[in-house]
Amino acid sequence: MKTAVEVIRKLKAAGFEAYFVGGAVRDFLLGKTPGDFDVATSAEPDQVKAIFDRTVDTGIQHGTVLVLTGGSGIEVTTFRTETGYSDNRRPDKVDFVKTLDEDLKRRDFTINAMAMTEDLEIVDLFGGRRDISEEIIRSVGEPDERFQEDALRMLRAVRFSGQLDFSIDEKTLGSIRNNAALIRTIAVERLKVELDKIMANKHAARSIGYLIDSGLADQLPSGEIFRTDWSGFIPTPDPLSGWLYAFWQNAKDLSALTAYKFSNEEKNTIKRALDAASIEQWDSWTCYIYSSKQLEFAAALTDRNSGWIRMKENLPIHSKSELAVNGRDLMEWTEKKPGPWLKELLEEIERKIVFSELENEKDKIKGWFLNEYNRDK
Ligand code: ATP
Ligand code: MG
Numbered sequence: 189m190k191t192a193v194e195v196i197r198k199l200k201a202a203g204f205e206a207y208f209v210g211g212a213v214r215d216f217l218l219g220k221t222p223g224d225f226d227v228a229t230s231a232e233p234d235q236v237k238a239i240f241d242r243t244v245d246t247g248i249q250h251g252t253v254l255v256l257t258g259g260s261g262i263e264v265t266t267f268r269t270e271t272g273y274s275d276n277r278r279p280d281k282v283d284f285v286k287t288l289d290e291d292l293k294r295r296d297f298t299i300n301a302m303a304m305t306e307d308l309e310i311v312d313l314f315g316g317r318r319d320i321s322e323e324i325i326r327s328v329g330e331p332d333e334r335f336q337e338d339a340l341r342m343l344r345a346v347r348f349s350g351q352l353d354f355s356i357d358e359k360t361l362g363s364i365r366n367n368a369a370l371i372r373t374i375a376v377e378r379l380k381v382e383l384d385k386i387m388a389n390k391h392a393a394r395s396i397g398y399l400i401d402s403g404l405a406d407q408l409p410s411g412e413i414f415r416t417d418w419s420g421f422i423p424t425p426d427p428l429s430g431w432l433y434a435f436w437q438n439a440k441d442l443s444a445l446t447a448y449k450f451s452n453e454e455k456n457t458i459k460r461a462l463d464a465a466s467i468e469q470w471d472s473w474t475c476y477i478y479s480s481k482q483l484e485f486a487a488a489l490t491d492r493n494s495g496w497i498r499m500k501e502n503l504p505i506h507s508k509s510e511l512a513v514n515g516r517d518l519m520e521w522t523e524k525k526p527g528p529w530l531k532e533l534l535e536e537i538e539r540k541i542v543f544s545e546l547e548n549e550k551d552k553i554k555g556w557f558l559n560e561y562n563r564d565k
Contacts, residue, residue: 191257192225195240195264196306202239204231206264207288207303207311214299217310217320218352227264228291228303232284236264250282267291270337289313296334296341297348298326323354331363339370342404343382350386350395361402368403376409380448383408387430393418409447413438422488428454429488432461436489461485464496475500476542504541504548511538512550521558533557 192208199206206229212222229236233253237243242256251266267285285291288303288311295301298319303311310317314328325345327334335342342364345356356364371379386395396414398404405411416437423430435442440462445455464478464486475483475496487494505511515530537553540546546556 189222189225191260192227192262193306195227195255195257195262198239199227199229199231199236199264200306202231202235204229204235205267205288206231207305209265209291209303210295210300213302213304213310214316214320216304216308217302217317225262227262228267228288229264230267230286230288231264232266236266251284269294293328295328296338296344298328299324299348299352299354301328319357323352324357325349325352325354325360326357327360327363331360332367335363335367335370339367340374340378340382342367342371342402343374343379343386346395346398346402346404347382347385347389349398350389350391350393353391353394356398356402361398364402364404368407371404371407376448379408380450383448384427387427388423388425390423392423392430393421410441410444413441413444420491424488428457428461429485432458432485432489435462436465457482457485461489465489470496470499472499472503472542472544473539476503476506504544505538508534508538510548511541512548513537513553517550517554518557521554522561 192212196206196208206227208216208225209228210226212225215222231239233245233248233251236253236255240255240257244254244256244261246252246254246263247265251268253264254261255264267288267290269283269285269290292301292303292311292313298314298316300316301314302316305311315326319326325348327341327345345360345364348354349356386392386399389395396418399408399414405414408414413434416434418433421430421433431444435444435458442458444450445458450458460478460482464474464482467474467486470493478486478496478500480497480500483496483500484494487496500506511534513534515526515534518530518533519526537546537557540556541548541553546553
């Protein structure tokens with residue numbers, strides 16, 4: 189926060205207005221440590237760049253310049269409005285404006301539409317403080333208009349409900365019900381970002397309750413997977429744990445992986461964790477071939493056998509790279525050329541070590557190996 193205050197002071201010293209805005213003000217009033225500090229200013233991007241030595245053009249077309257100070261970056265955005273929204277999702281055009289008020293008016297919810305000076309004075313035009321104390325998410329202005337401008341806001345309302353453990357104001361919720369179908373106009377990448385945040389919410393079940401109650405789930409790709417009993421779900425900061433719960437509860441219907449363009453890494457983790465959760469008979473080798481993360485996910489799904497994770501920790505080795513020998517050693521000992529035999533023998537050694545039938549020491553492995561190899565000849 190100190191560096192953000194310095195950024196504000198510097199902008200003001202240069203004759204511009206500057207404030208904390210958005211989530212940081214909300215979190216500050218909630219007594220939480222904000223994840224990041226966003227600054228809004230009357231200075232235009234070129235003017236911001238002239239004031240600070242080190243800046244990055246992260247979103248200059250939207251008026252955002254990242255100011256690098258000390259170890260961190262502060263996003264500084266020129267006061268702006270958004271006009272157009274002919275497609276319910278993206279402003280046709282971003283206009284810089286002169287006043288803070290106009291900038292705050294374009295923001296989504298009252299709790300996100302406050303500003304704060306560097307002396308911690310709050311600018312609250314829409315009753316954000318009241319809504320924070322009443323724990324309510326309420327649109328700025330007419331919800332119908334605001335959701336028709338940008339339909340993603342409906343999902344954001346649902347996301348904030350579980351992030352903050354707030355309820356959605358009746359009128360705002362009614363409007364989401366009426367406009368739910370507009371969510372179809374939003375790109376799946378943007379939906380995935382919000383759904384990931386919902387899955388990682390401290391009160392994920394509250395968000396998902398709203399997702400269903402508002403009718404949004406019916407409009408979302410693979411939306412039926414959200415309609416399940418979430419009482420057994422224990423949220424974690426990793427969104428995959430929520431997705432996994434949904435897949436597990438829905439007989440592994442994985443259509444969402446394609447629908448939301450999950451990355452290959454995410455797909456792999458999900459499939460492996462579901463596999464692991466289905467295994468009945470566990471032994472050292474099973475623990476060995478799944479990563480600790482995958483075992484953790486699997487244990488959370490099945491509500492049993494977190495012992496797998498301890499079992500994994502206690503294994504003599506945890507991956508091939510820890511083997512005391514490699515293919516080159518085997519070739520040296522046998523004077524044979526590489527071939528499929530190498531992989532087979534290495535895996536046999538690996539298994540023996542994992543099952544503690546052989547010690548992971550080069551000499552011991554060599555002794556066992558030559559004995560075995562000469563016997564087979
Ligand atoms: P978090 O702490 O979870 O990041 P946040 O409030 O900072 O929450 P962001 O998505 O980072 O949320 O957005 C920053 C601010 O920008 C919001 O507080 C809000 O004022 C504004 N904002 C973001 N997205 C929209 C949107 N789709 N429509 C209107 N205002 C928005
Ligand atoms: Mg933020």
